[in-house]
Amino acid sequence: MVEFDIPAILCEYTGIGPDTSSTYRYLLHIAYKNKTSDVPQASDVAEAVLEELRNNPPAYSLTETDFDTLKVEIRVVRAEWFPSKASSGEQETFWAKTDYATMMHNSYILSERTTPSEGDTSLLAIVLMPARVAQRPTPTAVHAAEESVEAPYQAYRETIAEAGRKRQPPSRGAHASELSKTQKKSRVDAVYNHRPLDLAAPPITIYHPVFAKFLAMVAEPLDGIEFTRKELDLSWKFIANSTSYHNTEYSRVAAIRNVFGSAVHRHIATPTSLTYSSGTVEPDGVVTALEAAVGAFTPISCITEVKNEMGTGECDPLAQAECGRRHSARLAAALRS
Known part of the structure; x- marks a missing residue:
């Protein structure tokens, strides 16, 4: 069993993704335990954070939140910047004063497929919440008419x-x-x-928040993402197989099938x-x-x-x-x- 104790911070933003308008709020420290024999990945920890928030929204002032619009990214932070031993009150004060530039300077995104080291105290879970679609609309006569x-x-x-x-x-x-x-x-x-x-x-983002969420993910700077050795290896093999000349479409598909399938x-x-x-x-x-x-x-x-x-x-x-x-x-x- 692998265990992690990771603070979760809410990042609320008004654009298509986190930027200088972002604000940060301390939510909780989550104790994650991997219950299977499989080695946990960063995506497993991120899902555990979301599950905890879904199970008890009032405790984190997230009542009426549309959790379909949320995304959790696991970041690695500099040990000297991160207040891992601080009390809840000190955590709240620290994160309330944190801005986007400071966050970007002192941390980087951990790839979803990366396996965090057990007991790593430099991990941080950021819960991304677009401000414009954070709350589910309250049923009204207008919504009844829409139905x-x-x-x-x-x-x-x-x-x-x-x-x-x-x-x-x-x-x-x-x-x-x-x-x-x-x-x-x-x-x-x-x-x-x-x-x-x-x-x-019309812009596709008006139809469902998931499209705005996708645009926010695409807008994330690549220099803040850490790729695993496997991801880089698959990318290289796909590029190498794709740039080769093939006599037929069938031989091209056969050449990229395994690596493309493993990557996507x-x-x-x-x-x-x-x-x-x-x-x-x-x-x-x-x-x-x-x-x-x-x-x-x-x-x-x-x-x-x-x-x-x-x-x-x-x-x-x-x-x-x-x-x-x-x-x-x-x-x-x-x-x-």
């Missing part, structure tokens, strides 16, 4: 999926001759990618047949969300299409990826029918 109009929007989504059933598969739907027909504002199944310019959509997901480059009412296609990879399965329907979280070289084939790889997204909506509709 009453959900049914028409559900029907509209079904209309889009139904239109998608009639489309060509991605490999053909991405041809310019097809896109000139489907990329019209009058088409309910058009992709809002600014081609043409009037096919513009084991099925990210595993050809999988997708069958729907009007036919079958076989992308170069399909990742499904098994934990979100409903009966026989399993949502698809990723469809991979590989091009051997830029310029090969008869369509733009990006256009084919966009068609793949529309195809997944068509597949979902077929599975529901």
Whole structure:
């Protein structure tokens, strides 16, 4: 069993990620114990912090907090800066006076897959909370009205999926001759990618806080992230295998399958047949969300299409990826029918 005693600090920010507007508040010291024989990773400790907060929100002044918007990062701090032996009151005072620049200067992010050393007193858990979406909205008449109009929007989504059933598969739907027909504002199944310019959509962040959370993660400076030896090794192998020339698309997929699968997901480059009412296609990879399965329907979280070289084939790889997204909506509709 591996044990850690780590202070957890709340970082509240108003932008897309922690910045000079961030404020810090001491929450608790969490005693983490690894209950299995597996060596714990930083991500395990981070999840334990979130679980503790979810189980007792009032104790940490987090009542009504939407925990889906929170992210926990494990950081390593300089021993001479970190008040590991201070009392709770001293901790509260210390962190209330801490600013973003001081935090960045005195600590760095520990990769999620890194295994912390047992008894390490230089670890710190930062609970990131975007201020604008921190609280769940209180039910009101407005929200009740919103729920009453959900049914028409559900029907509209079904209309889009139904239109998608009639489309060509991605490999053909991405041809310019097809896109000139489907990329019209009058088409309910058009992709809002600014081609043409009037096919513009609202910012995706207005639909769910998870998108803002993703942008915050992407905005994190890379120089503050520590990569493991395994991550660097996988990255190098992927780059080396990808930059080599391959005679066919199949040989390219075979060359990157193992390393790509180890780095991202084991099925990210595993050809999988997708069958729907009007036919079958076989992308170069399909990742499904098994934990979100409903009966026989399993949502698809990723469809991979590989091009051997830029310029090969008869369509733009990006256009084919966009068609793949529309195809997944068509597949979902077929599975529901």
